[in-house]
Amino acid sequence: MAVIVLETVLYRFVLPTALLIGALIRPSFISIAYVIFALIGPLLGSIVSSAPIQRTLRVYFISVVLTAFLTSIAQLSYQIYESFFQPNVDEYTRTCNTSVLNFWLRQIGLIRIKRYSGFDTIRVVFPELLALAASLATTICCLLIHRSDSPRSSHSTTNVLPVRGNSGIIESGKGSITEAMILYLKKLSDVAAVLAVGLISIFQPCLLSLVYFVTFLFVATWWALYKPFQRHIFNTLKRVVISYCALHFLLLYMYQIPFFQTIIPGQSFFARLVGFVPVLYTDCNAWWSLNVISLDYWTAFANIIALLILYHLLIMQYSFTRYGIHRVYEACESTGSSIHEELLANDANSHSLGNLSxxxxxxxxxxxxxxxxxxxxxxxxxxxxxxxxxxxxSFISHHLHIFALIAMTFWAFLYHSVFGLVFIVEICIILVFKSTRVMAFQASPSLVAYVEFLLVAQYVCSMDVKHELPQSSYLELAGFIFASNRTAAFIALLTKGLLSLPLFALLHFHRKKYNCSAEADEREQIHGIYPTPGPISITGNESVSSQSVSAGVRVVAKYWIFVVSFVLLTISIHSPPVLYTVGFFISFGVLIFLLLSSFDCLRHFLYNYFTFLAIYSSVVVIVLYCYQFPTIPSIWQKATRLSDDWNHDIGLVNYRQEGDRGSLSVHLIGLVSLFVVIMLHLKFFNGLWCRPFFAPISNAADNDVAAETLEQRNFYAKIKHIVECLMEALWNIAEAHVAKLVMFILVIVAVNDICALNLTLIILTSIAVCVPAISSTVSMVLCLFISVFVAIRMVYQMHFVVEKPLPVYSKELICNSSEYTLSTTAYWLGFRKVPVIGNYVGGLIVALLALALQAIVMYRQQHKYLLSRTSAPPRGLVFPESNPKNWDTNLIDMIKFFFNYGFYKFGLE
Structure with missing residues (x-):
């Protein structure tokens, strides 16, 4: 076993690494042979202990040893020749540019040794030494030391038997995590291989890398169209890409030889278009050394390294999945095989990655x-x-359209152009319809075609031919972004490529549903019925999970309106205030007024209100987006003759001209977030939120008593009961004292910001205290007053309101003096210019939210009394069921008594 490991390490790692290192430290024609041998090695079969070395491996090892031996002899002979016939190194340096013989010898790889030059002294002969040592060690270990464990191994053949179970995977008697993960890794490796091919194409956009880019788009589009990819076709495509990777790397290496750099200069149009970038070069003044070009071409180094990595990864992935991902193949006395061998099972040719049961x-x-x-x-x-x-x-696939819309939004924000505007308009159109998922599926073919056009256009603009391509402001306005450097080109292609993946996946699932429906319809026409699916069993965990999901949806639907209100309020108080943010605040005030008027009124007008707000926010997004185009501001100013100050007050700001591009993304993200949360409410939560709820009342008391006897036996049920009682007590406390809290907040706001108009808050608060019967009317009047007051304060910050410095008080100043101006009157009323509008109107907004809180508490309590069919308790009582005559019966009755009547002695009253 140790021998096999050693042989594998020498064959798979040491030998190719030594050949590549030797070739890279001395680019020459001889080194091309080393590169070819290093690229051929991974294509050959593996070494196994149960069989002798394959014939192809023996030929490979012997060829490498002979080549390294012959080049070593040639190198040694040349060095001996130079040392005897031209011992003066200075003479060699003088004739470097003039001697044709020395020039071609250097291109071949025969370079004279210069003493006392450090590593450069042996650099010219080190490739031969390294290649000869590595090839000899590998050959001796693999050919002479290797022994087969089987005496008949030399006559054995390799039989690959496809084994298939009922499910496409070998049955092991019981489910295995290992088998599931192997199957998952095989499927994931196919995806990773395609993504790796796409990644290698964007390091150095050029004609040579265009092949990878086209391959990536082809495979992604084919997969998105839900076309079955036959395994043998996929394998053929992999073999083509593997062969092209080897050829691409060989061409890039050959260009590092000085001869080719002389024929095709690195800065020429042809070299930049094809993708030939000089990374290594030599100079006659220092012919013994090798220099590395360190320009802004880090992508050129990354491209070369990534090519080698992709080459080896594709070979390993091909070997891992060549026979399909749904089968396991048993090798009988396997000796390994080359990736160029044909598939042995004809059934593998008909196997499809997209087959469905x-x-x-x-x-x-x-x-x-x-x-x-x-x-x-x-x-x-x-x-x-x-x-x-x-x-x-399942969750991701069902909500994939959301990820696609988010990707389109980010594309439009990151790359501001007419192309991005198309995405914005498409998003608004898709979200308008009731079934967003269906509309996104139907729009996916056109979206994918549009995205592919944008990717191809960006790839062309990212090539290093910027000066040769036509450039104009209109092309930049349309979205043809020419890369300023190689880093910018790589980032642009990588970002757009990642953002395009959700759209390809969206089209894939759309075509999948369409094909499944078409096949079902065809079977219905043939057989008259749909195939009956197997029974779907719902376990207890799934039942609990579905109940939890339903409960979660109800909770989100109940509180989602608060999310919409928060986003709307956040946008409306953005500094500096402009007319469209004032419009958002007025909309927020209208929402609070509808809540205060009546809950039925709010539910009746909520859908129309949110529809208007969605249209308004989408119009603002599109207008702001279009106004960022370079020519739009001048066209708008010529048509309307409005000054820059007026445009700023409206909210029309070209952030590029202002030099603040980050603010555009902040503004647009806020507006789009508002549009999204509104559309989510309209599509998913509005029906649940506005639906009247009536709980069954019949036999409720009996059920509660029966349940209570059971709950007493369960500790968690007791805890739940205690929490519910505490929550109910808190709601009762809020009902009893929320009006006092609201009036207290109104007084604090008026006292903190003393002005004439805030006196209205004191007056209305006093009326509400004296006449509680009209408190709801007073709340509506307060809501109108505060909303108008805040809106006027926002408008006061705009340019057309000119504020002069206030006069300094003195004894000579009299009441009818001309020193009193409009500015002093505005300040007396409560208007002044401030740098941050949020702090200026924060107190009034808190008062507005307090009014909304009071309405929410009252509506909740009224709903509770309606469900329980009980009458509202007397005003101010927290525990109406508590008898004040029995306040000293126990501690709990005493606490309830103090909650009911303590505030009469020590409260605001």
Whole structure:
């Protein structure tokens, strides 16, 4: 076993590494042979202990040894010749540029040794020494030391037997986590291979790398169209890419030879277009040394390294999945095989990655049942890991349209152009419809085609031919972004490529549903019925899980309106205030007013209110996005003749011209977030939120008594009962004293910001205290007043309101003096310019939220009394069932008594 490990290490790692290192430290024609041998090695079969070395491996080892031996002899002969016939090194340096013979000898790899130059002294002969030592060690170990364990191994053949179970995986009697993970890794490796091919294409965008980019788009599009990829076709494609990787690396290496750099200069258009980048070069003034070009071409180094990594990874992945991912192949006396051998089983040619069983083609079969076969075969026992992955994939696949819309949003924000505007408009159109998922599926073909066009256009613009391509402001406005350097080109392609993946997946699931429905319809026409799916058993865990999900949905639906209100309020108080943010605050005030008027009124107008708010926010997003285009501000100003100050007050700011591009993303993200949370409420939660709820009352008392006797036996039920009692007590306390809290907040706000208009808060608060019967009307008046007051304060911050310095008080100043101006009157009323609007109107907003809190508490308590069919208790009582005459019966009655009547002695009254 130790011998096999040693042989494998020498053959798979030491020999190729030595050949590549030797070739890289001295680019020459001789070193090309080392590169070819290093690339051929991984393509050959493996070494196994049960069989002798294959013939191809023996030929390979002997060829490497002979080549290294012959080049070593040639190198030794040349060094002896130079030392005898031209011992003066200075003469060799003088004739470096003039001697044609020396030039070609250097290109071949025969370079004279210069003494006392450190590593450069042996650099010119080190490749031969390294190649000869590694090849001799590998050959001796693999050919002379290796012995077969079987005496008949030399006559054995390799038989690969495909073994198939009922589910496509070998049955092991019971479910195995290892088998599930191996199956998952095989499927994941196919995906990783395609993504790796796409990644290698963007390190150095050029014609040579364009092959990888086209391959990635082809495979991604084919997969997205839900076309079955036959395994032998996929294997052929992998072999083509592997061969091209080897050729690509060989061409890049050959370009490092000075001869090719002389024929094709590195800065020429042809070299930049094809992808020839000089990384290593030599100079006649220092012919003994090798220099590394350290320009802004880090991507060139990364491209070369990534090519080697991709080459070896594809070979390993091909060997791992060449016979399919749903089968296990038993090797009888296997001796390994080359990846160029044909598949031995004809059945593998007809195997499709996209094959589905009969029940999977039923459009009515649940998505999570389809996902279950991703990790385990049909009929096998599910493990905890496979079940968890199945649930996660089912959730992602069902909500994939959300990820696609988010990706389109980020694309539009990161790359501001007309192309991004198309995404914004498409998002708004998709979200308007009732079934967002269906509309996203239907739009996925056009979206994928559009994204592929954008990716191809970006790839062309990312090539190092910026100066040769036509450039204009209109092209940049449209979205043709020319990369300023190689790093920017790589980041742009990587970002857009990642953002395009959810759209490909969206089209894949759309075509999957369409094909499944079409096949089911065809069977219905033939047989008259759909295939009957197997029984779907619901376990206790699944039942509890579904109940938990339903409860969670109800909770989210109940409180989602608070999320919408919070986002709306956050946008409306953004500094500096502009007209469209004032519009958002007025909308927030209207929402609070509808809540205060009546709960039925709010439920009746809520859908129309949110529809208007969604349209308003989408219009603002599109207008702001379009205004960032370079030519739009000038066109708008010519058409409206508005100054820059007026445009800033409206909210029309070109952040690129202002030099603050980050603010655009902040503004747009806030507005899009508002639009998204509104549409989520309208589509998923509005029906649940606005639906009237009436709990069954019949036999409620009997059920409670029966349940109570059972709950007393359970500790957790007791805890739950105590928590419910505490929550109910808190609601009762809030009902009794929320009005006092609101009035206290109003007084604090008025006292903290003394002005004439805040006197209105004191007056209305006094009226509410004296006449509690009209407190609801007073609350509505307060809501209107505070909303208008805050809106005017926001408008006061704009440019058309000119504020002069206030006069300094003196004894000579009289009441009818002309020193009193409009500014002093505005300040007396409560208006002044401030740098941060949030702090200026924060107290009034808190008062507005306090009014909303009071309405929520009252509506909740009224709903409770309606369900329990009881009348509201007297005003101020927290525990109406407590008898004040029995306040000293026990401690609990005493506490209830103090909660009911303590505030009459020590409270605000």
């Amino acid at each position: 009969l029940h999977q083609t039923n459009p009515f079969y649940p998505d999570h049942q389809e996902m279950a076969t991703v990790f385990v075969g049909q009929g096998e026992r599910k493990t905890m890991i496979s079940s968890a992955f199945t649930v996660a994939l």
